[in-house]
Amino acid sequence: MNPSSSLSTPQTMEAIVSLAKRRGFVYQASEIYGGIRGFWDYGPLGVLLKNNIRDWWWRCMVECPPVGPDGKIVDMVGLDSAIIQHPKTWEASGHTATFADPMRKCEKCGHILRADHYWDILTTQSKWFDELIKATDNGSKTDPDTLIRWVKNKARKSAPNLAANTFSNFAPPPNPDLHQLIRYLADQQDPCILCGGRLGDPEQFNLMMISYAGLQQTSENLVYLRPETAQGIFLNYKNILDTTRVKVPFGVAQVGKSFRNEVTPRNFIFRSREFEQMEMEFFCPPDEALKWYEFWKHQRMQWWLSLGIAPSNLRFRDHEPNELSHYSKATVDIEYKYPFTAPDFGELEGIAHRGDFDLTQHQKYSGAKLEYFDQDLQLRLKEQGASQDEIRQKSRYVPNVIEPASGLTRAVLVLLCEAYRYDESRPSKEYFAFKPRFAPVKVGIFPLVNKDGMPEIAEKLYLNLRKRLTCEYDPKQSIGKRYARMDEIGTPFCVTIDGETTSHQTVTVRHRDTQAQDKVHLSQVEAYLLERLNDESTSSSI
């Protein structure tokens, strides 16, 4: 990409959102009703772009996966599991516990905290609580004078919304413990740890979307829309082992929708409540997990580069130990420099070493046996002269899992950002320089003018080419206008039927990025285009 023509600023983002709407890539969902927060519709061109990325991922992961670090072919299969699974799935995965906490919200400042951890959070994180501790000599000096002094001075700043009782009838209970004292100060309420404001009643804040399977909306019928596609793979791990001929190490890949009640959906399609994921779970022997983690980390970065993204716009970011999810032994994010995060980076894909957490959990909750008996390993150990005990112990295990999990809808966003160009000197100042493989429309087919037999030839060529390529035929208006329109939606090639087509059987192929033109024989057009659409080296642009 050309950095000079592509500025990474919020203004760029607005231009991209506007162009994406205008040309039918992405619409806000339910727009005629005023829109609905966190949901987006992919228009005629958006769905083509999204499908192209999805198909490339599927091709690179399932049909043509990379050869393993030991030079051996790895087994990889696909899956499309249900969005709704047994509710116990989410208990086992930890989502119910971590997603469904009772939360309380401060009515003054809006701070949200866990209701069941109120006292812990207050005593460890509240500034005004620290001051109160000091002022009352660790809760031993709770006479009205001391308290009034604290309320009138320090608390005025650190806890402005603390509903301290009127000073005239200030009468804290005798020898209160700290919790009693604070409830007294806050007028019998638990006050906000930040501002001292009144906390609302506890509410279930569930980041998983809820529905009911069955006619009655009872707790027995409660189900969740999946917050990630991964669990569907773990649930089918045994099915796949039993019904296909894969052997550990192997991977299962899946593309599909996931749903999360994000607190703040924002930044166009970056964080939405319904989104599409491309996830792969790679099952391997425990002592090979780190090797495969490094392998996939590298492979996944190569894949993003294969979309034509500038290396300088991508980076790895290792998760800090305290940042790791409850299941993960190591996680690295692949991040992209989005216009709205620049010069910072934002998440694009996470590659997690999940250990044996998921399979062990599902084994525990379901009672199904999810161990793997590794005959290859048994043989190898035998050859190495290991003891019977060691062989028995080592060749039966719960596989470890390496999970590259990426967002398909985020990939769409990245390509829109990465391919966006602004160039004053061109007829269409704005255009998308998609790598040909991902362009929604590959070829525009035009008669130079709408007469002299040119439309007939162009139409025939269109009917022929569209069998293999996404094409558009357009005989209307000036040729420059039609080129510009194609540039704007990122079409890499235009084929124009001109006067020489009737006399010499040649057409003009016009290239989006350079605006250069080639003469090609009519019979060679298809081969000419196919060669350039599939050739990696033609990607002068993204």
Add this chain to the structure above:
RNA sequence: GCGGCGGUAGCUCAAUGGUAGAGUACUAGCCUUCCAAGCUAGUUGUUGAGGGUUCGAGUCCCUUCCGCCGCUCCA
């Protein structure tokens, strides 16, 4: 969720409390032999939604929805 700003045609934007407009796009026709040319005609609005004040509201007030920016959140 909180605070600030905003929402008018598909898009970019005008419009002292007094007739809702421009550019562009789009459609049809003419013209046009390679980069958004021109001419003619045409389509396009519950001014985000709901309520209020007023003789009269795009404009003032209230509520709500959506968006942007900053916090907060993002197992």
